[in-house]
Amino acid sequence: MSRKIRELVSLSHLTRENKFALMGLVLVFVMIAGLTTYIFITNNRREQVIMKYQAEQVFSNFLLQLGQNPAAVENIFEDSPLLGIGIYDQNGNLMTNQFTMGEVPPRIDLTREGTLSDGSMNYNEQDQSISFIRRAQMAFTIPFIGFAQGLLDEGTRIRIPEALYIRMEGEMYREQFLASVVWYTIALCLVVMTIVGIWNLYMRNFNYRVRLAEQEQLARLGEAARTLTHEIKNPLSAIALQNAYLRKTLPAEHHDELRVIEDEIGRLNHLTGRISEFLRNPQGEPEQIKVLPFLRELIGRFDQAIEFDASGHSSCYVVIDRERFRSVMENLIKNALESRSDGADPKGSLRIVAGSRHVTMTVADRGEGIPFGEEKKLFDPFYTTKIHGSGIGLAISLRFIEAADGTLRLHSRDGGGTLAVVKLPGGTG
Numbered sequence: 001m002s003r004k005i006r007e008l009v010s011l012s013h014l015t016r017e018n019k020f021a022l023m024g025l026v027l028v029f030v031m032i033a034g035l036t037t038y039i040f041i042t043n044n045r046r047e048q049v050i051m052k053y054q055a056e057q058v059f060s061n062f063l064l065q066l067g068q069n070p071a072a073v074e075n076i077f078e079d080s081p082l083l084g085i086g087i088y089d090q091n092g093n094l095m096t097n098q099f100t101m102g103e104v105p106p107r108i109d110l111t112r113e114g115t116l117s118d119g120s121m122n123y124n125e126q127d128q129s130i131s132f133i134r135r136a137q138m139a140f141t142i143p144f145i146g147f148a149q150g151l152l153d154e155g156t157r158i159r160i161p162e163a164l165y166i167r168m169e170g171e172m173y174r175e176q177f178l179a180s181v182v183w184y185t186i187a188l189c190l191v192v193m194t195i196v197g198i199w200n201l202y203m204r205n206f207n208y209r210v211r212l213a214e215q216e217q218l219a220r221l222g223e224a225a226r227t228l229t230h231e232i233k234n235p236l237s238a239i240a241l242q243n244a245y246l247r248k249t250l251p252a253e254h255h256d257e258l259r260v261i262e263d264e265i266g267r268l269n270h271l272t273g274r275i276s277e278f279l280r281n282p283q284g285e286p287e288q289i290k291v292l293p294f295l296r297e298l299i300g301r302f303d304q305a306i307e308f309d310a311s312g313h314s315s316c317y318v319v320i321d322r323e324r325f326r327s328v329m330e331n332l333i334k335n336a337l338e339s340r341s342d343g344a345d346p347k348g349s350l351r352i353v354a355g356s357r358h359v360t361m362t363v364a365d366r367g368e369g370i371p372f373g374e375e376k377k378l379f380d381p382f383y384t385t386k387i388h389g390s391g392i393g394l395a396i397s398l399r400f401i402e403a404a405d406g407t408l409r410l411h412s413r414d415g416g417g418t419l420a421v422v423k424l425p426g427g428t429g
Contacts (some may be wrong), residue, residue: 058168084101087163090162123177129167129170132168135164192239222414238329283321291318329422335394356428408421
């Protein structure tokens, strides 16, 4: 997987197109989730209205049966879904001398807004009961026998003073509410899964387009590079021959000028070789390489001191082509040692951390660091911040590391400098 594709996994590296697509999906999710929530709330309110109506209906049926057979008041109450009936005054106190049956609270709160105007319904989770309070401005004629004030004559009119409290079984309401919660949760999960699925499908398509564009660009670059390399090598050979002839024929005092030509010829030859290296098979012949002796030998080739820390990981190994591994680490160490333009010591260091499946090598320096806003260009071919650099080294290194199923990251270092982190398949031997 290429560097650009991997960067899309992080939100901070999303392109403008990705961000617009993500914003659109988030907007769709918010709209659908809001609509689902509205339906859930509306449905819950509808169920509450239905339960209020059912409570009124149950109470009316109870009064109707009670009017037909006053003597069977206890049996009628036990056979109905009612659990309690109470009448309360304007202060919310139970009027014990009025029509009261079952278990009811001695006092209810009538000060809350809407308690009597719209009716108040509450569900008790402990005993799965529903309590319904409404204004009791109604009069009815029912024969009552044996109340607290004594025997009342048949046809006595009783006016309910302020509030009527009805308590009834709420198992049905609980089941309906739980069912609505389940459906609401399922709907939200389906919406989230759909949005995530669409996003993944979009990103796969986008990654495919990016990969296809990179392959096309690489193919064009390869063809151009091969042509350019061929066209450069022939004139370089002629220039080198003429320069050698001049060195033999000209006096010694002119040899310094000829050395400039030789240096530039060598630089161009090196560049064409690096381009060929970039284009050929990046995977090579992977093998197990003992990291510690390999890097010690590589560090010994540099004139400047490099701090090396491999404590506790002396037997670790990586799986990669040997020459490509050498090319990558040599390029990263060289970049670290050349990271200061003022000639000061960049304090280069190399640290190894080995795990069960991967080995991480970090090349650090105290150089001038990564220029602000240039992070994404560092691995582009021919991009460089050095005066004498070609800009092909990091591109080749990334290509070799990715071909070995590894990763290469460059980060700005706290306190100044750069961290180059190489992670390769391997482990501890």
